[in-house]
Amino acid sequence: MSNTQNIQWFPGHMAKTKRQISETVKIIDAVAEIVDARIPISSRNPDLMGIIGNKPHIILLNKCDMADSKATEQWIDFYKTHNTMAIPVDCKSGKGLNLFKETVKTVLADKLKANKEKGMIGKPLRVMAVGIPNVGKSSFINKIAGNTRAKVENRPGVTRGNQWFTVDKELELLDTPGVLWPKFEDETVGEHLAFTGAVTDRIIDTELLAMRLLEILVEKYPKMLEERFKMTEFCEEPYDNLCFLAKKRGMMIRGGEADTLRASNMLLEEFRNSKLGRITLEVPNA
Ligand code: G4P
Numbered sequence: 322m323s324n325t326q327n328i329q330w331f332p333g334h335m336a337k338t339k340r341q342i343s344e345t346v347k348i349i350d351a352v353a354e355i356v357d358a359r360i361p362i363s364s365r366n367p368d369l370m371g372i373i374g375n376k377p378h379i380i381l382l383n384k385c386d387m388a389d390s391k392a393t394e395q396w397i398d399f400y401k402t403h404n405t406m407a408i409p410v411d412c413k414s415g416k417g418l419n420l421f422k423e424t425v426k427t428v429l430a431d432k433l434k435a436n437k438e439k440g441m442i443g444k445p446l447r448v449m450a451v452g453i454p455n456v457g458k459s460s461f462i463n464k465i466a467g468n469t470r471a472k473v474e475n476r477p478g479v480t481r482g483n484q485w486f487t488v489d490k491e492l493e494l495l496d497t498p499g500v501l502w503p504k505f506e507d508e509t510v511g512e513h514l515a516f517t518g519a520v521t522d523r524i525i526d527t528e529l530l531a532m533r534l535l536e537i538l539v540e541k542y543p544k545m546l547e548e549r550f551k552m553t554e555f556c557e558e559p560y561d562n563l564c565f566l567a568k569k570r571g572m573m574i575r576g577g578e579a580d581t582l583r584a585s586n587m588l589l590e591e592f593r594n595s596k597l598g599r600i601t602l603e604v605p606n607a
Pocket of ligand 1: 452459
């Protein structure tokens with residue numbers, strides 16, 4: 322489990338991160354924003370677009386191996402209509418990352434053309450990787466740049482703590498210090514991040530969380546519940562559905578009652594490990 326999971330966001334840290342990113346944006350060519358393809362809305366930082374202004378921007382729909390591929394396609398189309406290029410990637414296996422460099426070059430086509438006209442050939446493109454915790458930013462950098470951490474340089478205007486990586490002679494990747502925050506004042510965002518395990522569920526009642534997830538699955542992915550738990554009929558009350566799951570898995574406590582806490586942990590864990598199937602909780606314009 323990611324050790325960034327229990328991060329606390331403080332106004333001072335947030336302001337500092339914002340400042341660092343605004344400073345750094347001046348010296349890079351493009352921004353690669355990593356989001357969780359299962360929750361592409363909730364896994365974004367609400368202030369990022371304001372901070373990066375009109376800097377060319379790519380979205381990496383990461384963990385696409387766990388997301389519903391139809392929904393991922395919908396997201397790609399959605400971003401396209403908003404003039405943003407998005408690519409599905411799986412930074413655990415590296416699948417899809419072969420498209421990254423070409424995508425960077427596509428969004429920077431004008432700049433590359435201008436550089437060529439000025440005779441500036443061979444200067445590597447610089448891309449800053451950003452993302453809230455647990456979206457897979459470290460996995461992305463690691464997969465694409467491996468162990469190519471460049472030495473700390475004293476380039477003027479470069480924020481201390483910025484870490485450069487060399488992908489190849491045409492591309493450099495930058496990891497910025499500071500932790501980006503989600504839109505945590507939004508209840509649905511908090512819930513979705515807790516489902517995926519991006520924020521700790523210790524602050525949220527496990528049974529309530531599991532019942533919410535179950536409600537969503539009943540509505541959007543009933544077939545998966547049928548396949549995994551032989552659940553063919555659904556009760557009005559999420560609690561009754563949770564009791565059904567507990568009984569199906571033989572999770573009982575003394576007196577023949579359903580152990581709903583165990584069943585909740587089981588459901589959340591099976592969702593997080595994709596044992597239920599490929600699920601996306603947020604679709605465009607929903
Ligand atoms: P972060 O830097 O943005 O905080 O994220 P990090 O790379 O640490 O990834 C968070 C978790 O998500 C890790 O799992 C990582 O393996 C997993 N992950 C990242 N990208 C993908 C992906 O495309 N597909 C899948 N299935 N998983 C991905 P973990 O359980 O915290 O650690 P571990 O399993 O690597 O031990």
